[in-house]
Amino acid sequence: MPLPRLIPCLDVANGRVVKGIQFEQLRDVGDPVALAQAYSDGGADELVFLDITATPSGAATMVEVVRRVADVVTIPFTVGGGIRSVEDAARIIESGADRVALNSAALATPELISAVAARFGSQAVVVSIDAKDDVVYSHGGRTPTAFRTVPWAVEVAARGAGEILLTSINRDGGRQGYDLTLTQQVRDAVDIAVIASGGAGSVADVVAALRITDAALIASIVHDDPTSIVGLREELKAAGISLRSVVQR
Amino acid sequence: MTTVIVVDYGAGNTRSVRAALTTLGHTSEVSADPTAISEAPFVVLPGVGAARQAMEHLNETGAADALRQRVTAAKPVLGICLGMQLALEASQEDGGVKGLGIVEGFVVRLDAPRIPRLGWADVDPWGQSFYFAHSYVAESTWSVATSEGVCAVIEKGSFLGVQFHPEKSGGAGLAFLERCLSLV
Numbered sequence: 001m002p003l004p005r006l007i008p009c010l011d012v013a014n015g016r017v018v019k020g021i022q023f024e025q026l027r028d029v030g031d032p033v034a035l036a037q038a039y040s041d042g043g044a045d046e047l048v049f050l051d052i053t054a055t056p057s058g059a060a061t062m063v064e065v066v067r068r069v070a071d072v073v074t075i076p077f078t079v080g081g082g083i084r085s086v087e088d089a090a091r092i093i094e095s096g097a098d099r100v101a102l103n104s105a106a107l108a109t110p111e112l113i114s115a116v117a118a119r120f121g122s123q124a125v126v127v128s129i130d131a132k133d134d135v136v137y138s139h140g141g142r143t144p145t146a147f148r149t150v151p152w153a154v155e156v157a158a159r160g161a162g163e164i165l166l167t168s169i170n171r172d173g174g175r176q177g178y179d180l181t182l183t184q185q186v187r188d189a190v191d192i193a194v195i196a197s198g199g200a201g202s203v204a205d206v207v208a209a210l211r212i213t214d215a216a217l218i219a220s221i222v223h224d225d226p227t228s229i230v231g232l233r234e235e236l237k238a239a240g241i242s243l244r245s246v247v248q249r
Numbered sequence: 250m251t252t253v254i255v256v257d258y259g260a261g262n263t264r265s266v267r268a269a270l271t272t273l274g275h276t277s278e279v280s281a282d283p284t285a286i287s288e289a290p291f292v293v294l295p296g297v298g299a300a301r302q303a304m305e306h307l308n309e310t311g312a313a314d315a316l317r318q319r320v321t322a323a324k325p326v327l328g329i330c331l332g333m334q335l336a337l338e339a340s341q342e343d344g345g346v347k348g349l350g351i352v353e354g355f356v357v358r359l360d361a362p363r364i365p366r367l368g369w370a371d372v373d374p375w376g377q378s379f380y381f382a383h384s385y386v387a388e389s390t391w392s393v394a395t396s397e398g399v400c401a402v403i404e405k406g407s408f409l410g411v412q413f414h415p416e417k418s419g420g421a422g423l424a425f426l427e428r429c430l431s432l433v
Contacts, residue, residue, distance in 0.1 A: 001361075001363065001368075002366060002367065002368030002369055002370040002381060002397070003368060003369045003370060003371075003378065004368075005368050005369065007316060035311075040419065045368065045369055046347070046368075067264070070264050070265055070268055071264075071268045071271075072268070074265075074269060074382070074416065074418070074420075074422060074423060075417060075418075075419055076375075076380055076382070076414070076417045093262050093426075094262060094264070095264065096262060096264040096265055097262075098262075098265075098382070098417065118299075119296065119386070120260075120297065120298070121297070121299060121365075122364075122365050122384060123365040123367060123382040123383065123384065124297075133424075142286070162365045162367065162382075163365075163367060190309055191362070191364065192364070192365070193363050193365075193367050193368070201386055206430050210427060214363070214367075214368065215368070223319060244369035244371075244378035245371070245376075245377055245378045245421070246417060246419065246420070247420035247421040247424060248385075248420050249419075249420035249422055249423045
């Protein structure tokens with residue numbers, strides 16, 4: 001298996017990075033390109049940008065953010081939020097993103113997963129699953145659906161998703177630790193990579209997630225100071241987690 | 250400064266490769282024009298998309314012949330990910346696709362616990378981590394470096410192919426690209 005990945009997540013609204021608690025109460029935390037560069041320099045393995053506005057005007061703003069990020073950042077990044085068609089996905093990938101994350105649109109039209117995978121390959125398709133235990137939610141974690149977490153994960157993998165971004169709505173922004181039980185259940189059920197998300201509050205939380213799955217999404221614990229990722233990496237290595245060698249140029 | 254041709258095969262993202270070249274002080278053009286491919290000091294065959302569509306595009310535009318002739322003439326070509334796999338004789342992808350045949354060997358479905366194989370992994374014997382994102386892999390006697398036991402780099406004459414994405418591998422990737430271009 002490739003090395004465990006540490007993935008800062010940047011929620012973007014109107015071209016700015018914001019952070020909310022349980023998807024609400026947003027505050028501005030900075031410019032996406034500057035933050036992306038700081039995380040990249042600090043040894044982040046990858047980045048995720050989620051457009052939380054998901055409106056038509058927001059989509060145009062997001063494409064511009066993707067272009068600016070792709071021009072300066074030399075680590076892979078995923079972009080999600082408001083991607084409803086193969087054309088939306090193409091616009092984001094052609095602007096320089098490595099992968100798109102599908103969420104509500106995949107729940108409404110599961111065929112979208114295979115359509116994007118057929119055009120750009122499975123490695124370009126992440127399916128975001130926002131879950132409260134075994135219930136999958138859509139529309140930014142606000143709307144419960146009839147989908148169940150583990151069966152939906154199995155279905156998205158079968159339809160060609162290359163990776164699952166599993167967010168525990170209960171834990172998101174609360175800094176009480178990842179939902180390790182749910183993460184383990186999903187990872188055991190699929191043969192694609194699973195990113196644990198929602199709830200990282202300490203180094204120990206990240207260590208616990210990386211011991212059971214492929215990657216950990218982090219936000220709250222590093223957004224006040226992106227350079228803190230350097231120290232976080234050192235602490236993870238001291239706890240026995242193997243991370244990539246970082247070469248500064 | 251070198252003007253690099255990034256070969257266009259109609260499959261999306263060439264922006265990241267071009268951005269990395271810009272960072273290193275080189276200009277680049279995206280083209281499938283056989284003359285441009287023949288005459289450029291350095292050519293990159295990038296790696297996004299599906300093998301069948303890529304080969305159809307390369308054959309239709311004449312880029313395929315231009316790439317083969319370039320390597321015969323000992324001019325450098327760097328193949329990245331799918332761009333490396335296309336140089337081999339054939340691939341199992343898309344039900345079987347004939348490749349450029351520049352390098353002896355075949356492309357087969359990865360045998361790995363989780364596919365696609367996504368993330369950073371060490372390249373041996375280089376001792377540095379690079380970023381991989383692939384479901385297929387090369388099997389060739391021209392393999393010169395591996396990662397977790399699978400082919401990571403092939404080198405034959407003036408063709409260098411890498412399974413990882415140097416344009417997405419941070420400082421290690423930029424340093425690798427810089428070494429490739431310093432030979433021009």
